[in-house]
Amino acid sequence: MSLIRLLAVDSLKNGMKVAKNVYWCDGNVLLAKGVCLHRGFIEKLKVFGITSVYIIDELIDKIEVDELVTEQTRNEATLIVKETMQNVKNAKTPEGEKVIKIVDSITDELISNPNIIVNLVEVRAMNDYTFAHCLGVSILAMVTGIGMGYDYKKLKELGIGAILHDIGKAFIPDEVLYKPGPLTQSEYEEIKNHTKMGYNTIRDCNDFSMSSAHVAWQHHEKFDGTGYPRRLKGETIHEYARITALADVYDALTTRRSYREQIMPHEAIEYLRDAEGITFDPEIAEVFLEKIAPFPVGSVVQLNNGEKAVVTKINKEFPGRPVLASIVDSTGSKIEQPVERDLRKDLTLFIVEVINVWIGRGRPGR
Secondary structure, eight states: OOEEEEEEGGGOOTTOBBOSOEEOTTSOEEEOTTOBOOHHHHHHHHHTTOOEEEEEETTOOOOOOOOSSOHHHHHHHHHHHHHHHHHHHTTOOOOHHHHHHHHHHHHHHHHTSTTOOBOOOOOBOOTTHHHHHHHHHHHHHHHHHHHTTOOHHHHHHHHHHHHTTTGGGGGSOHHHHTOSSOOOHHHHHHHHTHHHHHHHHHHTOTTSOHHHHHHHHHTTOOTTSOOSSSOOOGGGSOHHHHHHHHHHHHHHHTSOBTTBOOOOHHHHHHHHHHTBTTTBOHHHHHHHHHTBOSSOTTOEEEETTSOEEEEEEOOTTOTTSOEEEEEEOTTSOEEEEEEEEETTTOTTOOEEEEESSOOOOOOOOO
């Protein structure tokens, strides 16, 4: 298998091959793995809001990539979230059995690899962000639950609450929900109502537990008591909601939105660490952050010795010190035969910068 590299769309060139599928908002494939890029494809990626793509680099034939869940499960889950939101928007009761079944599938796939690390950046269109976001939050929350030792029942409750955490947004007008510019105070208050409406929707469905419903109600509460809607503080916030709050913000930060750019995983991790004990439960945050690779597979980084390298493998015990393939030396010259650098073993080396992926700063979503 060839090396994959995460490259900014602005840096793509004709003839490059796509290494991982690029997804549309409904989970379907927008650009398939193996497609050879040309100017038309590159321009379409920009139109659809795609900022980076995994491309194939033939320099190295050794790489290890762990997928959190299968493509089939992701696609099915995204469609179920979309269908559920549409039903709620049309004043129909959510089909609880469908949601439970897909959460069962996600749970089974995640617990089959309990030591998995989130080590890839998902490439997806930003249109209808809510559907893919709900799935991403659910997966991240459940990965954290596994790290906290949750049993199957608790994982399912957490997963259901997390995948439906934004279901209340079905009641928010699209012109407010997807407004590209700043919200007015009245629009912000309208957005905030999605927590209570989401809670009521889940609570009124007999297929779901009250614990899952509280995720929708409380995922915007903050550990220091400054969140909404009830300004709950500390452990008075349901544990599932404290987990989901971390997943919600992380996924929002690392995904492009209509009103801001995304940031890289290591920057999102820095933001979450700074907010420990303020926005987030510090103990849960530590478990969550242990499951996130700051420098995902395919990231292009610069080392303190001046070399540029591609992340090829995550050391699960030390995600912040991955295995790299150096491709440019300290003088800026291309290395013909990439050199492996295992940062867990070579403690004199460390990553100083992530390069050639994207540039942007942001803060959590609404």
